[in-house]
Structure formats: structure tokens, C-alpha cells
Amino acid sequence: MQKTTIAGEARAPLAEPDIPLSLPVGDEVKTTTCYMCACRCGIRVHLKDGRVRYIEGNRDHPVNRGVICGKGAAGIMQHNAPSRLRAPLLRVGPRGSGEFKEIGWEEALGIATGWLGRIRATDPKKLAFFTGRDQSQSLTGWWAIQFGTPNFAAHGGFCSVSMAAAGLYTFGGSFWEFGEPDWDHTKYLVMFGVAEDHASNPIKIGLGRLKARGAKIVVVNPVRTGYGAIADEWVGVRPGTDGLLVGALIHELLSRQKIDLDYLVRYTNAAALVIDSPGSADHGLLARGEAGEVLVKDRRTGALIGIDTPDLAPVLQGEVRLADGRIARPVFELMVRRFLAPENAPDAVAARTGIPAEQIRRIASEMASAAFDHPVVLDQPWTDWHGKRHDKMVGRPVAFHAMRGISAHANGFQTCRMLHILQMLLGAIETPGSFRVKPPYPKSIPPRVKPRGKVGDVKPGTPLPGPQLGFVTTPDDLLVDDDGIPLRIDKAYSWDAPIAAHGLMHMVIANAAKGDPYPIDTLFMYMANMSWNSSMNVPAVIGQLTEKDETTGEYKIPRIIYSDAYFSEMVPYADLILPDTTYLERWDCISLLDRPISDADGPADAIRHPIVEPDRNVRGFQDVLIDLGWRLGLPGFTQADGSRKFPGGYPDYITNHERGPGVGPLAGWRGKDGEAYGKGEPNPNQLERYIANGGFNHHELAHEQRYMKFANRAYMEWAHSKGFLESMDRLVMQIYCEPLQRFRLAADGHGNVVPPETHRERIRAYFDPLPVWYEPFEERMVDPHQFPMHAITQRPMHMYHSWGSQNAWLRQITAANRLYMARVKARELNIADDDWVWITSHQGRVKAQVKLMDGVNPETAWTWNAIGKRAGAWALDRRAPEATRGFLLNHLIGELLPEREGGYRFSNSDPVTGQAAWYDLRVRIEKAEGEPPGSSPRFEPLHLSVERAEASR
Ligand code: SF4
Numbered sequence: 001m002q003k004t005t006i007a008g009e010a011r012a013p014l015a016e017p018d019i020p021l022s023l024p025v026g027d028e029v030k031t032t033t034c035y036m037c038a039c040r041c042g043i044r045v046h047l048k049d050g051r052v053r054y055i056e057g058n059r060d061h062p063v064n065r066g067v068i069c070g071k072g073a074a075g076i077m078q079h080n081a082p083s084r085l086r087a088p089l090l091r092v093g094p095r096g097s098g099e100f101k102e103i104g105w106e107e108a109l110g111i112a113t114g115w116l117g118r119i120r121a122t123d124p125k126k127l128a129f130f131t132g133r134d135q136s137q138s139l140t141g142w143w144a145i146q147f148g149t150p151n152f153a154a155h156g157g158f159c160s161v162s163m164a165a166a167g168l169y170t171f172g173g174s175f176w177e178f179g180e181p182d183w184d185h186t187k188y189l190v191m192f193g194v195a196e197d198h199a200s201n202p203i204k205i206g207l208g209r210l211k212a213r214g215a216k217i218v219v220v221n222p223v224r225t226g227y228g229a230i231a232d233e234w235v236g237v238r239p240g241t242d243g244l245l246v247g248a249l250i251h252e253l254l255s256r257q258k259i260d261l262d263y264l265v266r267y268t269n270a271a272a273l274v275i276d277s278p279g280s281a282d283h284g285l286l287a288r289g290e291a292g293e294v295l296v297k298d299r300r301t302g303a304l305i306g307i308d309t310p311d312l313a314p315v316l317q318g319e320v321r322l323a324d325g326r327i328a329r330p331v332f333e334l335m336v337r338r339f340l341a342p343e344n345a346p347d348a349v350a351a352r353t354g355i356p357a358e359q360i361r362r363i364a365s366e367m368a369s370a371a372f373d374h375p376v377v378l379d380q381p382w383t384d385w386h387g388k389r390h391d392k393m394v395g396r397p398v399a400f401h402a403m404r405g406i407s408a409h410a411n412g413f414q415t416c417r418m419l420h421i422l423q424m425l426l427g428a429i430e431t432p433g434s435f436r437v438k439p440p441y442p443k444s445i446p447p448r449v450k451p452r453g454k455v456g457d458v459k460p461g462t463p464l465p466g467p468q469l470g471f472v473t474t475p476d477d478l479l480v481d482d483d484g485i486p487l488r489i490d491k492a493y494s495w496d497a498p499i500a501a502h503g504l505m506h507m508v509i510a511n512a513a514k515g516d517p518y519p520i521d522t523l524f525m526y527m528a529n530m531s532w533n534s535s536m537n538v539p540a541v542i543g544q545l546t547e548k549d550e551t552t553g554e555y556k557i558p559r560i561i562y563s564d565a566y567f568s569e570m571v572p573y574a575d576l577i578l579p580d581t582t583y584l585e586r587w588d589c590i591s592l593l594d595r596p597i598s599d600a601d602g603p604a605d606a607i608r609h610p611i612v613e614p615d616r617n618v619r620g621f622q623d624v625l626i627d628l629g630w631r632l633g634l635p636g637f638t639q640a641d642g643s644r645k646f647p648g649g650y651p652d653y654i655t656n657h658e659r660g661p662g663v664g665p666l667a668g669w670r671g672k673d674g675e676a677y678g679k680g681e682p683n684p685n686q687l688e689r690y691i692a693n694g695g696f697n698h699h700e701l702a703h704e705q706r707y708m709k710f711a712n713r714a715y716m717e718w719a720h721s722k723g724f725l726e727s728m729d730r731l732v733m734q735i736y737c738e739p740l741q742r743f744r745l746a747a748d749g750h751g752n753v754v755p756p757e758t759h760r761e762r763i764r765a766y767f768d769p770l771p772v773w774y775e776p777f778e779e780r781m782v783d784p785h786q787f788p789m790h791a792i793t794q795r796p797m798h799m800y801h802s803w804g805s806q807n808a809w810l811r812q813i814t815a816a817n818r819l820y821m822a823r824v825k826a827r828e829l830n831i832a833d834d835d836w837v838w839i840t841s842h843q844g845r846v847k848a849q850v851k852l853m854d855g856v857n858p859e860t861a862w863t864w865n866a867i868g869k870r871a872g873a874w875a876l877d878r879r880a881p882e883a884t885r886g887f888l889l890n891h892l893i894g895e896l897l898p899e900r901e902g903g904y905r906f907s908n909s910d911p912v913t914g915q916a917a918w919y920d921l922r923v924r925i926e927k928a929e930g931e932p933p934g935s936s937p938r939f940e941p942l943h944l945s946v947e948r949a950e951a952s953r
């Protein structure tokens with residue numbers, strides 16, 4: 001048993017280098033926040049004569065503590081990119097022609113106000129406002145609420161909503177940037193489907209710590225890249241079978257009785273009783289007492305008592321008779337039955353996952369040994385939710401981290417849920433040594449906010465009564481009309497995707513072009529390269545953006561407003577371009593209301609501020625949005641007398657906007673004197689305080705508050721006082737996810753809101769309240785002999801989305817992607833290194849050049865995403881390697897599944913959350929015999945032809 005103190009090393013400053021790494025290269029240094037990926041590290045920008053010369057990591061910053069990655073250091077070339085847009089543009093040629101005229105901001109904003117004003121005055125839902133790599137969603141979402149449209153979301157549905165939703169519905173938090181391993185104490189880390197692009201520097205720093213301490217790192221990923229290269233063990237799982245692997249690990253732990261029963265009883269709903277009454281309207285729901293409390297059976301007295309009773313000693317298996325005579329069973333028993341079933345045994349899943357049964361058994365045994373033979377005990381007293389004092393914190397030093405590799409499948413939600421069950425069985429959430437949640441998480445399970453946009457919520461000239469995105473817990477919360485027709489353009493929160501907590505950005509254009517469920521008037525997008533890298537099925541999306549109504553001759557999507565800093569592939573397909581600044585020219589707010597940069601020891605937020613002034617006629621999108629809000633008369637942006645609420649633009653908003661009493665975009669230095677944290681009046685000097693502090697604020701939790709946050713009274717009281725927790729109600733982690741059962745009951749015809757017949761079978765099958773693995777849809781629907789291989793993408797650690805891969809320095813690392821495949825498989829297919837091959841899916845084919853390797857699952861081929869580009873876009877020459885030898889797999893992925901009997905086509909998404917299932921792609925790979933080298937398809941180069949007007953400046 002390891003005894004240690006809570007004072008960790010993970011947050012300590014990294015050792016000072018022996019040699020000066022940062023010689024002065026300029027005459028001024030300013031601190032801000034990097035935007036070259038989602039980590040949002042602190043950076044020091046060196047300037048000479050007012051020009052950016054060098055970027056390094058900020059050693060004081062809690063996210064990266066001085067570490068800078070290749071992307072971050074190359075930000076200077078992002079700032080100087082030749083593809084930067086220079087002025088507002090109005091399309092004058094057909095969509096796709098790239099023919100624009102330059103206009104001034106007054107004209108641009110006047111046009112946008114005219115288009116949007118008409119919609120708002122008549123039918124606000126005819127605006128679809130979707131953002132991509134937006135780091136200001138608390139503002140963009142709030143603007144959309146003020147406008148009154150239900151059709152708002154960011155890119156999460158395309159990216160990883162299954163991961164987020166699974167976590168939020170299970171323990172009120174998530175992996176991703178919402179939690180992290182306990183880097184100080186973990187002894188065994190397992191990473192599922194993690195690429196190096198996302199939580200990049202923080203994970204690298206953490207992994208360095210683990211390696212230094214000799215902790216074991218296991219990487220589960222079909223491809224051994226990046227983190228896999230430094231792992232102690234690589235598990236090359238077959239794509240889409242992670243759930244089978246996790247189920248087998250659970251099977252092993254249960255078989256050997258290596259689980260933390262005490263943790264399950266104290267902190268989860270393992271003891272809750274599930275009504276066993278087939279056919280009744282509450283079959284499968286949790287038994288409740290008169291006051292609505294979830295019931296368990298007390299082992300000592302045999303009485304049925306509330307799950308919140310202190311010192312619970314519940315019955316965990318066997319039939320329990322309820323007061324009304326019906327039968328119920330504990331969740332624990334149902335879970336054990338599920339996972340002890342023979343189909344979850346390692347031998348049963350070995351062939352399908354590609355992982356030998358012996359390896360699965362050994363990993364389970366290593367996890368159990370780390371958790372139960374080597375617990376971490378911290379000499380740190382704490383008080384639990386019941387008020388009981390504990391003199392130590394005891395934890396299981398097995399940590400997990402997972403990302404979109406397990407999420408972007410049609411079975412992603414249930415797979416992610418299953419991984420959380422594994423964590424709970426090991427007692428490995430929020431305990432020392434395990435996975436820790438970052439404040440303001442955990443939230444209520446799930447968070448209590450409901451999506452708005454029902455009939456009656458959407459009215460001309462009126463804000464929506466609440467946010468578009470939230471957490472449904474019953475079919476009554478769905479956004480469907482009386483006939484079950486979706487009320488949102490992306491069909492989020494409909495029977496197609498009931499728990500679509502992030503919306504379905506990938507469905508917007510296809511649905512809008514078809515007018516399904518209704519036509520829209522204007523598509524307004526920000527940083528979303530939908531005609532290329534952010535779409536599934538690129539040729540189809542381009543077709544939809546340019547498709548015209550045969551009778552009117554008008555585009556099916558009549559108006560498209562787009563904001564981007566660069567000439568991306570999306571620009572030529574829009575009608576009005578609002579050019580954004582680079583990240584070094586703008587204000588920004590990395591807010592706790594949004595996706596914060598906290599760590600497990602305390603919440604953090606940050607700003608960006610202009611390091612240099614733009615040398616073009618561009619404006620920060622957030623400034624533009626605030627201006628548009630006032631021009632449209634949106635209440636949140638307009639004073640009662642009609643004047644601007646935020647005349648100072650975005651910095652004014654960041655400082656003075658209050659989402660609730662005393663709660664604003666930034667938590668630090670609030671109150672008139674700047675002494676308050678979390679809640680307090682707006683402080684006119686708040687931004688100066690942030691700038692003086694290096695652009696960030698980090699609040700350190702007291703040691704007593706740092707673990708068991710879901711049950712730690714000191715933490716919960718503090719979090720409640722800051723508005724992070726809605727109430728002091730107990731947070732009970734959900735092994736059994738009751739909201740899913742409510743949907744199943746609806747599919748059986750119970751309740752006021754029931755699914756149409758076309759959806760019933762699907763809801764019954766996939767809304768299992770206990771996690772279950774099922775075969776991904778594409779794999780099930782295509783002929784396995786015709787399409788025998790998987791094809792997936794990863795993002796490289798040196799690039800991040802398409803705006804990173806245009807970077808002149810980073811292009812020197814990778815300017816053309818290859819299709820990587822296993823040597824052994826290539827031999828079988830008579831393919832040699834450097835050969836050109838055709839990759840064919842049920843939807844189309846793409847030609848690519850092969851690179852052979854060993855560290856990949858033999859049934860899987862993969863490539864770097866976002867490298868393949870369309871010539872002309874991003875200021876790339878028509879001979880650029882990105883266009884001539886690079887390729888995208890997106891062309892092969894369908895946003896819809898093949899048609900089923902009856903004609904209905906479901907989206908190629910997780911049926912629970914709507915997460916795009918782009919890792920389910922099945923392909924055939926064949927040598928491109930006798931063909932000239934070069935990738936295919938080649939799209940016509942894009943042009944940007946701008947009529948310049950001096951007066952537009
Ligand atoms: S990890 Fe991301 S945010 Fe941090 S320096 Fe690199 S690119 Fe910038």
C-alpha cells in the first residue's frame with residue numbers, strides 16, 4: 001500500500017533548463033493563448049518592431065507550463081498565411097466560382113442584417129447557425145438564443161458527442177478536456193482511441209511523468225502512432241470492437257471478483273432496484289418511494305430504503321418484492337448477469353477484436369493488481385456528502401483516458417458507457433491514482449438543462465426561452481411535433497438522435513438542401529469547412545450547396561453567410577463572407593461557461609488579446625456577432641433605449657456580460673475591486689488583471705476538495721456557491737442509465753410521446769440502460785467480402801484540422817498523406833511500398849499512395865486527416881502535394897446509411913447521440929495497375945477572383 005501526501009508534483013513548475021532556451025529575439029514579449037489546437041496552452045509571443053518573430057510556451061501557464069509543440073511554435077506562419085482573407089466579400093458569380101466583390105463592413109453587416117432580420121421577424125428557425133472549431137460557444141450559443149432559432153450547434157456531433165454524452169449521463173463529467181488521469185499517483189494508464197492532436201501538451205507532460213515513475217502505459221488503438229510508440233503495451237484492436245474488449249475486461253474482473261464493491265455501493269446506483277414487470281409502463285425503471293427516492297433493500301432489516309441513506313448495506317442480488325407486490329432486482333445483479341454472459345468472455349471476443357484472450361486476461365489481471373494490491377492512500381482527511389469524516393483518501397491507481405477513436409462509431413455511446421462501468425468497478429473515478437474530473441465538472445448526472453425549441457418556444461422576434469443544447473431524460477423532452485417530426489434542421493433531439501447533446505452539424509446541409517424536415521432561408525457558419533474536411537461525403541455536400549430549385553431557379557439553401565480567417569474550401573460556396581482575424585489579432589475568452597482549460601486541481605480560464613493589429617480589413621467574428629446582435633435588436637445586445645449594450649465590442653462583453661447574477665464569461669478577479677472569484681459584479685479592470693497574469697486565471701482547490709468531487713462536501717459546497725453545481729443534491733453515478741429505458745418504454749407504446757413505427761425497433765435495440773456492444777451499422781450493411789477492411793483517420797501531432805495543415809512550416813513535415821497499411825496485409829494483396837491503390841467504399845473510390853508499416857491492425861488501413869486539400873484553396877498552387885498526392889477519406893463516407901426496406905434512410909450516426917460514425921468506414925483496397933501516379937478524385941482548382949473596390953476600406 002502506497003502512502004503519500006496530496007501535494008503533487010504534476011502541477012509543479014518543470015525544472016529550469018541548464019541552458020537558456022529563449023534568447024531575446026525581439027524588443028517586446030506579450031502573453032496570450034495558443035489557438036493552433038484545442039489545448040489552449042499559454043504562449044509568449046516575441047515581437048520586433050511590432051511584428052511577430054517567435055512564439056514560445058509560457059512557463060507559468062497551468063496547461064503547458066512552458067511546453068510548446070510544433071504546431072504552437074509554427075503559429076507565426078498561421079498568422080502570416082497567404083490564404084488570409086482581406087476584406088468582406090459578396091458573391092457575384094455562381095456558387096463555387098469564387099467570383100466575389102469586395103465590400104465594406106457597413107455594407108456587409110447591412111446585407112446580413114437584412115437577411116437575418118427578415119427571418120427573425122417571420123420564422124426564426126429558418127436560420128441555421130452552426131460553428132466549427134469555435135472556442136466561443138458560450139457567446140455564439142447565447143447569440144442564437146437571443147435570435148430565437150432552435151438551429152444552433154457547434155461541431156461536437158461530428159467529433160465526439162458520444163464520449164461527452166456517455167460521461168455526462170454516467171458520472172457528470174467526461175474524458176477529453178473535462179478530466180485527466182491522476183498523473184501524480186496513477187500506476188496503470190490505459191488509453192483508448194487517443195490521437196496526439198487534442199489534449200496534446202498536457203498529455204505529453206503527464207505521460208513523461210508516468211514514464212519517469214515507471215507506471216505502465218497501455219495504448220488501445222488500431223494504429224500504433226504517437227502515444228502508442230512510447231507505451232509499454234500496444235493493443236491493436238479492430239475498429240469498432242472496443243466495446244467487446246472492454247466487456248471482456250469487465251467479464252474477467254467480475255469472474256475473479258476483483259471489483260470495489262464498497263465504492264459501487266457508496267457512489268453508484270449499483271444497489272438501486274429495477275422494476276421487473278414486463279409489459280407495464282414502468283418496467284425497467286428504478287423503484288421509487290413515496291417521496292420519489294430511488295429504493296434499495298437494506299440487508300440488515302430487509303426494509304426498502306432510499307439510496308441516499310447513510311452507511312448503506314444493501315442487498316445486491318436476488319428478487320426483491322416491492323410494496324405493490326411486484327418484483328424488482330438490483331442493478332448490480334443485472335450488470336453482473338450481462339457481463340458474465342459467455343459472449344463477453346475473452347475467448348468469445350478474441351477473434352472479433354483481434355486481441356488474444358490471454359492478453360485480455362493478463363491486462364485485466366494487471367488492472368486488478370494495480371487497483372487492489374497497490375492502492376494509494378493519501379493522508380488527507382475529508383468529509384463526504386452525508387457529513388461523515390474520513391481521515392484518509394484511498395484510491396485505485398488505474399486510470400483511463402479515451403477520445404474519438406472509440407466514440408466516432410455507431411456503437412460509440414454504449415462503448416463509452418461501458419468504459420465508465422469498468423472504471424466504476426475498479427473504484428477508479430475521482431479517487432487518488434485514477435481518473436479525475438476537472439471543475440466545473442462534475443455536474444448533475446446528467447446536467448439539468450433541457451434543450452429548447454419545442455413548438456411554442458420559437459416565435460417571431462422573440463428569444464428562445466433557453467439553450468438549444470441540453471440533456472433529455474424522457475421522450476417528453478424531445479424536439480418533435482405531435483407527429484414525431486423533428487423540429488430542428490439537423491434532427492437533433494428527435495427519434496433519429498434523441499440524446500444529441502451537441503447537435504448534428506454533419507446533417508445540416510444535407511437536410512437543408514432537401515428541405516427535410518423543412519426548408520431554411522439562411523445557413524450561417526463559422527470556422528466550419530463543410531464543403532471539404534468537415535463533411536461526410538464531400539461531393540454530395542458540394543452538390544447540395546450548389547443545388548437549385550428547378551421551378552424558382554433559386555439555390556435550395558437560398559443564402560449562406562460564412563466567417564473564416566482563411567480562403568478555405570467552404571468560402572467559394574458562400575454568398576457573404578465575413579473575414580475573421582488570426583488568433584494573434586483578436587480578443588477571445590476561454591470560459592468556464594464553455595470548454596474550460598481547468599485541471600483536476602482547480603478551474604482555470606483564459607483570454608486572448610490582440611498581440612498585433614490586423615493589417616487587413618478584417619474583424620474578429622465575435623465582435624461582428626455582437627455588432628449584428630445590436631443591428632438586429634436582439635435583447636441581449638441592445639439597451640432599452642435602442643443603443644448598444646456592448647459599445648466596446650467583445651472585450652466589453654467579456655467584462656460586463658452576466659449570464660446569471662454575478663456570473664460572467666470570466667471567473668477570475670470579479671467584483672468592483674477584483675477580489676472575488678467565480679461570482680461577483682463585473683470588474684472594469686478584469687481584462688487588465690488577466691493580461692498582467694499572463695492571460696489566465698487558475699483557482700487552486702483546497703487539498704480537501706481535490707478528490708471524490710461527486711461526494712466531497714467541501715468541494716460540493718464550494719462548487720454550488722460558484723454556480724458550478726445546480727444544487728447540493730447527491731451525485732450518484734449511473735451504472736444503470738434510466739433515461740434510456742424511458743425511451744425503450746416509449747418504443748413499446750408507453751407515455752405521451754412515442755416514436756413512429758419506423759424508429760421503434762431501433763430504439764428498443766440500442767437504448768439499453770446497461771451498456772451493450774453491437775456491430776457498427778456500416779459493417780453490418782455492406783458485404784464483408786466486397787469491403788473487407790476498415791479505413792480510419794487520425795490527426796497528426798504536428799497538425800490540427802485544415803487550417804493547421806496549410807501552415808508553411810508544418811507543410812514541410814507533411815504535405816501529402818499516404819494510406820498506411822500492414823506489411824502482412826499488403827503482401828496478401830500484392831501491394832508494395834509506394835504503390836498507388838484504389839480505396840473503394842460502398843459510396844465511391846479514392847486513389848492514394850501506400851506506405852507500409854507494422855504497427856497497425858492488419859484489417860485496418862489509415863491515413864492522416866485534413867492533409868488532402870483542394871487546389872486553389874488555402875492559397876495552394878494547383879501542383880501542391882496536398883492536392884496532387886494528398887487525399888481525403890471523407891469522400892468515401894456517407895452521411896446517410898444505405899436505404900432500408902420502407903425507404904427511410906437513417907443518418908450514418910450513433911442512434912443514441914447522432915455522433916457521426918466516420919470510423920465505421922469499410923473499404924476494399926486494390927493496386928492501381930498501369931495508372932499514372934497521383935491522387936484521385938481531383939476536383940477543379942478553386943479560384944478567388946475579387947473585384948476590388950477602394951471605397952470598401
Ligand atoms: S498543444 Fe495545442 S495549444 Fe498547446 S502549443 Fe501546441 S498547438 Fe498550441
